[in-house]
Amino acid sequence: MIHFDNSYARLPDGFFARVDPTPVPAPRLLALNQPLADRLGLDADWLRGPEGVAMLSGNAMPEGAEPIAQAYAGHQFGGFVPQLGDGRAVLLGEVVGPDGARFDIQLKGSGRTPFSRQGDGRAWIGPVLREYAVSEFMAAMGVPTTRALAAVATGETVWRENGFPGGVLTRVAASHIRVGTFQFFAVRGDEARLASLTDHVIARHYPQATGPLSLLDHIVARQAETIAAWMALGFIHGVMNTDNMAVSGETIDYGPCAFMDGYHPDTVFSSIDHAGRYAWAQQPQIAVWNLAQLASCLIPLMGERDAAIEAATRSVHAFAPLYEAAWLRRFGEKLGLTGVAPVKDLAEGLLTLMARERADFTRVFAGLADGGARDEFTDPTAFDAWAEGWRRSDPDPALMAHANPRRIPRNHRIEAAIASAVAGDMAPFEHLFLAVTHPREDRADWADLARAPLPEQAVRQTFCGT
Structure with missing residues (x-):
C-alpha cells in the first residue's frame, strides 16, 4: 500500500487536469529501485507483486491516489508556448517518507492527457531505460535530480520512426513544478493563482523564504549549484527549455x-x-536566461514595479558569482584541491589541453589519481608541463577519488543495453545500471564500461523519444 498526501491536487482549479492513466495490455516489471523504495517508505515486495505492477503501469490506482496532469507553459529553444503541460505523464500523488520529506510519484508514458496536443502520450522502453540509468547515476554522484523508482514494459507497440516496445517510467521528485508552471499563470495575468503557486513552492521547498523575491534568491542559488554539478560531470541536458527547469533545483x-x-x-x-x-558551455548562460523568465513572472507579486524589476534583476545577476564559486569548488575537488587560489588556472588550463585533443573528459579526471591521465593525450608533453604545476599544489587523492567517477553512463553503452532490452535481454542493462550507480568503485568486471568508445562505437546524436 501507499499512503498519499496530495498537496498539489488541493490547489485551485486551473493548476491541473484530473485524468487517469490509460491501461496497458500486458504490464511486466523491468526494473525496480529497492533503495529508493526504502527511502520512500514503500514496500518493495508489494511493488513487485501484481497489485504493485498494476499501479506502476497505470492499470490500477491505489487508494488515496489523485491522478492529475499538471499545467505549464514554456520557452522551447527560445520560442514561447503558452500551454504545454504533462502530455504523457500523470502525477499519481505525493508520499511523505519516513524522514518527513515529501515526494511526487509520477508515471511517465502513461497515455494521453488534455495537454497531449498531437502526441500519443506513450513512451518506448529506450528513453525509459535511459532516464532510469542516467538519473540514478546522477543521484549516486550527489547531483540534485529526479529519481527512477521503476520501469515497466507495457506489452504494446509504440510507433516513432518504427515500432518499439512500450514502457512506463515511475519517476520520483521533490516536485514537478517548473519555471514554466509560473509562466502558465503569468502569461494569463492570473496573479491570484500565481500567488497561490508562489506560496505553495515556498511552503514545499523553501520555508525559509520570506516572499517572492526571497524565493527567487533561493531558486537562483540552488540552480547555480545544480548547473555546476552538471558541468563537473561533462553532462549535457540537451533541452534546457523553461518547462524543463524544476524550481526545486532538481535535474x-x-x-x-x-x-x-x-x-x-x-x-x-x-x-x-x-x-x-x-x-x-552554454548551460550556465541558459540557466540565467531561464531564471530571468521566472523573475519576470514574480515581479507583479513584488510591489512597486520599478523597484521590483531592480530587485529581481539583482537576484538573477547573483547567479554568476554563486555559479563561479560552485564551479571552483567542484573542479577543485576533481583536481584534489581545496581553496580557490590555484583552481581556476589549473582547471581551465587542463580543459584547454583536453579540448585541443578531445581527450576523454571522464578518463582524464579519473586518471589524475592513479597516473592514467597522461595516457589520454596523444602528445603528453603539454600535459606533463601542466601536471608539474598541479602536483606542486599537493592534491589529495581521496578528494579526487570521491569527485571523479570511474565510469559514466556512456552513450554507446546505454544504446547497446537498450538494444538488448528491446530483444528481450535485460542482463546488459542490469550490468550497466549496477556499475553506474556505484561509479567510484573499482571492479574487474566493470573495466569495459570505463573505456571510451572506439570511433565506430561513438554515439554523436541523441533523441527525445517523444
Whole structure:
C-alpha cells in the first residue's frame, strides 16, 4: 500500500487536469529501485507483486491516489508556448517518507492527457531505460535530480520512426513544478493563482523564504549549484527549455541528454538542437536566461514595479558569482584541491589541453589519481608541463577519488543495453545500471564500461523519444 498526501491536487482549479492513466495490455516489471523504495517508505515486495505492477503501469490506482496532469507553459529553444503541460505523464500523488520529506510519484508514458496536443502520450522502453540509468547515476554522484523508482514494459507497440516496445517510467521528485508552471499563470495575468503557486513552492521547498523575491534568491542559488554539478560531470541536458527547469533545483526531463566522451566545450548531442543553444558551455548562460523568465513572472507579486524589476534583476545577476564559486569548488575537488587560489588556472588550463585533443573528459579526471591521465593525450608533453604545476599544489587523492567517477553512463553503452532490452535481454542493462550507480568503485568486471568508445562505437546524436 501507499499512503498519499496530495498537496498539489488541493490547489485551485486551473493548476491541473484530473485524468487517469490509460491501461496497458500486458504490464511486466523491468526494473525496480529497492533503495529508493526504502527511502520512500514503500514496500518493495508489494511493488513487485501484481497489485504493485498494476499501479506502476497505470492499470490500477491505489487508494488515496489523485491522478492529475499538471499545467505549464514554456520557452522551447527560445520560442514561447503558452500551454504545454504533462502530455504523457500523470502525477499519481505525493508520499511523505519516513524522514518527513515529501515526494511526487509520477508515471511517465502513461497515455494521453488534455495537454497531449498531437502526441500519443506513450513512451518506448529506450528513453525509459535511459532516464532510469542516467538519473540514478546522477543521484549516486550527489547531483540534485529526479529519481527512477521503476520501469515497466507495457506489452504494446509504440510507433516513432518504427515500432518499439512500450514502457512506463515511475519517476520520483521533490516536485514537478517548473519555471514554466509560473509562466502558465503569468502569461494569463492570473496573479491570484500565481500567488497561490508562489506560496505553495515556498511552503514545499523553501520555508525559509520570506516572499517572492526571497524565493527567487533561493531558486537562483540552488540552480547555480545544480548547473555546476552538471558541468563537473561533462553532462549535457540537451533541452534546457523553461518547462524543463524544476524550481526545486532538481535535474528533470532526461530526454536527449548525454555525457561527453572526448571533451570540447561546444559539444552538442540533441538531434533537435541545431544551433547549439544548449551546448555544454552554454548551460550556465541558459540557466540565467531561464531564471530571468521566472523573475519576470514574480515581479507583479513584488510591489512597486520599478523597484521590483531592480530587485529581481539583482537576484538573477547573483547567479554568476554563486555559479563561479560552485564551479571552483567542484573542479577543485576533481583536481584534489581545496581553496580557490590555484583552481581556476589549473582547471581551465587542463580543459584547454583536453579540448585541443578531445581527450576523454571522464578518463582524464579519473586518471589524475592513479597516473592514467597522461595516457589520454596523444602528445603528453603539454600535459606533463601542466601536471608539474598541479602536483606542486599537493592534491589529495581521496578528494579526487570521491569527485571523479570511474565510469559514466556512456552513450554507446546505454544504446547497446537498450538494444538488448528491446530483444528481450535485460542482463546488459542490469550490468550497466549496477556499475553506474556505484561509479567510484573499482571492479574487474566493470573495466569495459570505463573505456571510451572506439570511433565506430561513438554515439554523436541523441533523441527525445517523444
